[in-house]
Amino acid sequence: MKFRNWLTAASAVCAYVALAAGPLHSDPLKVGFIYVGPTGDFGWTYEHDQGRLAVEEAYGDAVQTSYVESVPEGADAERVLTQMALSGHKLIFTTSFGYMDPTINVAAKFPDVRFEHATGYKRADNVSTYSARFYEGRAVIGHIAGRMTKTNKIGYIASYPIPEVIRGINSAYIHARKVNPDVEFKIVWVFTWFDPAKEADAASTLIEQGVDVIMQHTDSPAAMTIAEEKGIHAFGQASDMKQFGPNARLSSIIDNWAPYYVARTGAMMDGTWESVDTWHGINEGMVEIGEFSDQIPAEVQTEAQAISDAIVAGNYHPFTGPLNKQDGSAWLSEGETADDGVMLGMNFYVEGIEGSIPQ
């Protein structure tokens, strides 16, 4: 650690001691977060922690946030949640799909504590769910990728074959194909969310296969780093990742949980909190499209912006028919849009994607 950080840390202690010694105001609202990875992953958990910091920023002394990081899904999560509830946290964000059952179990024991579970589907009177329509972002970057590729080969580093990931692949493919009929997706499944070396290997492999644009659905910025090194393009995932590939990065899909976290904390404070199911997209700001790089020609930027604007305005749905499934069977007819239920459990590729989903 750098010396100046020790200094900051030391002065922070002094400030803390000074604060603690002063008279206490009314008890602040305690808001808890549990994270599946370390806050320094620069991906999924990092962005949730940014949301937490935004809550602190917004409400200052009126809130007190705390977190536990790298909590395994399952038994450990249930224990951590219970302890948070017991120690006076009134609102708890559980930020990974695997926390679903533990959240529901603990919520049943603490009816006066409110829970917010990310990306799940089980709710209760004191449990809300929230998730982001990342596929909207994938539509925009899919379009850019389709226009930017010279080799007509786009690489996709996928984590696990689950609906969330498959939805992203489909959305990106549809929009790349729309502007570039010759486009081909090369998809590799790495079976991990976070393993920089393996993600880097996947990126190198794809590049050797002639891919010149890479998308990823894994958490580390390794692929971006490799793309920068090899002089091809990539998109930031979860966080902007610009610092990892200043030339390689075309744009990014940023998970922006801050507005939601701030709003929900606010609702707790003024007593309007209710159990809801939130699935927000670009419009509400939960999915943010990172700034377009200058490497994207102006007209492509305009088109991409237009897609984003149309989604925001509600005029366009990324899954709009006619669309067939991979096996050629009809899925959506002309003008029909996919309903949330089907999208939530999506387990098939759309027509044109090669290869099969591993089981």
Place this chain on the structure above:
Amino acid sequence: MIRLERRRRQSRAWALATPVLAVCATVATGMVMFALLGKDPVEAIRTIFWAPLFDPNLASYARPQILVKAAPLVLIAIGLSLGFRANIWNIGAEGQYIMGAIAGGATALALYPLDAWWIFPLMITAGIAGGVAWAMVPALLKIRFNANEILVSLMLVYVAEQLLASVSIGLLRNPDGIGFPGSRNLQHYESAANSELITGTGIHTGVIAAIAVALMVHALLRLHRLGFQIRLAGLSARSAAHSGANPKRLTAICLAAGGGLAGLAGIFELAGPAGQLTIDFNVGYGFTAIIVAFLGRLNPLGIVLAGLLMALTYIGGEMAQFMLNLPAAAIQAFQGMLLFFLLSMDFLSRFRIAFGTARIN
């Protein structure tokens, strides 16, 4: 001249005193680290060691949770300790734990939603069998080909992890889970659930089993011929053979015991606290248990104490995170220091520091 002299027998007084000394040393070093991280050192130590046991809001919940967290560690560590005593190095308990959970879980899920009393015992048996089967691979390869069991058992951990990922998104995926990964939650399947025995404590059959196994192995090592052979094999393979022990049989038994208990821990954890098989079901108990086994000096009762201490630092560490905003990494480093001190101070019970020239013992 300062020298180390091996004590002819372990010093009982030092054996009891060293863990206390080690904790004191860890506290001192830990306080320096926490202070450097800009946290109140006294508060941090108090939260890690004191809050889980005595915090007015948390203790009543956390105390039994220490037992719950320690149970799989103790079960696995006791199984491993038998092998370690006989110089049989099974370090693949993590894989055996996973396979126990998969085998037991698959059994229960295959019978879903049948309601019968025999499902739970059958599932437990399948869990043990899964662990034993996985441990038999290194055992057989060692017996037949003299292949190094350290490596084979370790390799099989990775194979088991891949299998776990595969079944969680494929074969055993919850058909009602709208495509999300992970199996059905066994907590909601009454015939298979390893539910809590005392309401509100989380204490499940696995906790009782851990205590029972500790007592049984304690008795076995003292009273039974097999226990004698295991202890002897650790001292000298030749004299063990003289006493009538068959080294191949001993290898098989020790690995089976380690695998079986790891499998048992796996299925108890799956059907109880964890509930469902997911990609990340295993959280490293199989590796931590190796440390626990040595901290407990390979003695079943010592292992129970070591397991409880590890569980305490886990739970206290979580509390330190959300009460003091300490990063998880600091807790990990702190645990590492605790282990270093415990392991290094152990020598005081086995050696004496002598001054002057050597004496003839």
Place this chain on the structure above:
Amino acid sequence: MDLSSINPLLLIATMIAASMPIFFAAIGELVAEKSGVLNLGVEGMMIIGAVCGFVAAVETGSPIAGVFAAMLAGAALSLLFGLLTQLLHANQVATGLALTLFGLGLSALIGQSYAGIKPPSFPQIGFGTLSELPVIGALLFGYDALVYASAVLVVAVWWFLGRSRGGLALRAVGENQDAAHALGYRVVAIRMGAIVFGGACAGVGGAYLSLLRVPQWTEGATAGAGWIALALVVFSSWKPFRVVLGAFLFGGVTLLQLNLQAVGAEINPVYLSMAPYLVTIVALAAISGTGRGAHLGAPGSLGKPFHASG
């Protein structure tokens, strides 16, 4: 599926890069094990090397300084292991595991403010026109300095262990500590040297990861590479050149399966991911089963504590 689209030259070059971190860690561990010490803390030493190498490279602007810092950091952590196991007679297996736990935690603390920074890039060795030769140019002259260093290292280790006096002493200590002691070899000192060498190598392996392979620092960046390195030592049956082969196999199988996926082979990636481990098990059973078990190279005193009595 179109296998012809896999360019073997590129694949080999990437495989070499992929094998470097585990190669360095494994060759160091091999020397330690040859002296009779089993250090399961490779993962911990690697990640400390990764983070310290990264921090030093960023702060000084010199990746070479980073590599040396990683060496020192890995050596320092291994010294701790040596102190505990050799002087205080702590159990090697447990101490090694604790070392890993400690290293993972400490590395995350050290690296806290270094996430998201780009390290200075590693200088390529200029071979001039040589690297433009067809086939040979890409195969022999396209790497970073550490790859060539690794080739030197493996020869040096092979020579040292097999041909030098020091190596003889080291092997004697690992083979039969009591006999070696009786012959007047300084068992503890020799082992300490081997442990520190192992730590330094693991540190370099870590630095290769954070400075070259994936030039960035993220928590937990080694993601289990240290464990693979341990497997590699046994896989190689304690022979330096087989470590090279093994590193290639382990690093390569992952790449190969990713390549097969990329060209559209319909093989379940789960089975492909298991492959290197299963291959190791089978290979191990096969070599051990030839009846040369005793001469496999497994040091006779591996993992056994040593105390010179009287």
